[in-house]
Amino acid sequence: MTDIDYYELLECERTADGATLKSSYRKLAMKWHPDKNPGDADAEARFKAISEAYGCLSDPQKRAQYDQYGKAAFQNGGGGGQDFSGFSDIFESVFGEFMGGGRRQAGPRRGADLRYDLEISLDEAYHGKSEEIVIDVSTQCAPCGGSGATPGTSATTCKTCAGHGQVRAQQGFFVVERACPTCHGAGQVIADPCKTCHGAGRVDQEQRLEVNIPPGVDEGTRIRLSGKGEAGARGAPAGDLYIFLHVRRHTLFEREGATLFCRAPVSFTTAALGGEIEIPGLDGEMHVIKVPAGIQPAKQLRQRGAGMPVLNGRGHGDMVVQIDVETPTKLNARQKELLLQFRETETGEECPQSHGFFDKLGKMFG
Known part of the structure; x- marks a missing residue:
């Protein structure tokens, strides 16, 4: 099976671009995957062959070598052979994007965006103004600097997920990822949490902000205050604050x-x-x-x-x-x-x- 030309295995012309190769591989991999053909040795062999072909042709450097020398370019330890787990990684890398974006980056998440509704008069919308608002929002914990750990200590890499923040599990045809149950997706654990924020890296407090309203704003105009939303956990970036303006009815206009x-x-x-x-x-x-x-x-x-x-x-x-x-x-x-x-x-x-x-x-x- 692997003696067949890689382009023929993927049912593509030699001039096919990367998108065409990926599309063809997706279709063929779904068709010949062992989970869809249980007990069929020929289907498993074909799945390995097309995965090997795509693993080569999806790499620009390997593809150039293959186009010039064929499979001889990878003989004597040249890197052409892969085990079945390697084929699974190729399959996951291609279908991870198709099924929802691939692996999520480990670490504390960015803080949530917040909304604040502000009512103004039509006269204020005409002239513009500067308005002070007061909001209750999670801000970075000052004693620990947002790390969540007691000052003088630091977080350590989670042993359950090895710092990835996620763990994988094979469920039939698919590889499923979920947040690590130990570190909850952070990739790190805190042995000695900060006494102020209890390891969260943020605390709730009242905050006063100045909002500059330009002349000419209308009902529903949105003003974005970058980084003024909820603080991220354990030092992650803060979200944004969005001010939604509502203009009161005027007696004349x-x-x-x-x-x-x-x-x-x-x-x-x-x-x-x-x-x-x-x-x-x-x-x-x-x-x-x-x-x-x-x-x-x-x-x-x-x-x-x-x-x-x-x-x-x-x-x-x-x-x-x-x-x-x-x-x-x-x-x-x-x-x-x-x-x-x-x-x-x-x-x-x-x-x-x-x-x-x-x-x-x-x-x-x-």
Whole structure:
């Protein structure tokens, strides 16, 4: 079986790249693995042969030698032969990535990332601010420096896992790894734990942090404070702290991106004759909005540059004012008289939409 050409064993062309070789080996190894073919000596022999072939061709240096000299390059102790455990290692190295990323690195794990929700006003989102927050978080133990061992002592290599942090067990077709039950994945054991942190290397305490909120932030904006999350166990790096911003509703404005929207009621005389209204902006300025004569309800007027700052950019959005025409509900005698006189002079051209609507109704119903 092993006299067959390695490329032929892997069912690949000699020009195949590494990814093609690996893909073919995966398929063939799954097909011919002894656990899938119990008692089949031919299947076991083929599995050994394709594993030997892949072990050679997956190594660029060995592949170059094989391409030039064939199997003669590995004779007389040249490194071509492998035992069955070697084939298992090749199989695991290829399928470990496929099944979930391979062997986990031993040692204390990085601290967890934390979340903090911070509520701000729309004015604060406009101008930006610096906010102090207080959180309860695990921080590095000061007496032991995060090692978890009593000062003057140190951790020793775990004898159960030889410092790997994991132990392996063969379960039928697969090799399963789990955290070492002695060191719990750390790869080291502490004989004399620190009296303050009891070997954890970290303690819970209150921490005050300054959060810089840039102008233009929006609902859900996330600010990352690197290394301000939970401290890692036994000196491992700390996680990050993520600040999630929530913007309170404003009494006047609604926001969409960098655009501010508001509604402004105007009297029907201002709507008819035109005029000006003033809207206080978040920038502290009083913005004068010119209302054109004859404006209709729900018409939107735009004030350029009076909106929110563009986050991490330049300039501002716009302010959009929607006009609501208010019909008077309390009229004195003189006002009623003037309106009656106005109605007597109406020709229908003053309000073409209502005139046209009722004109259509009259034609429809005779």
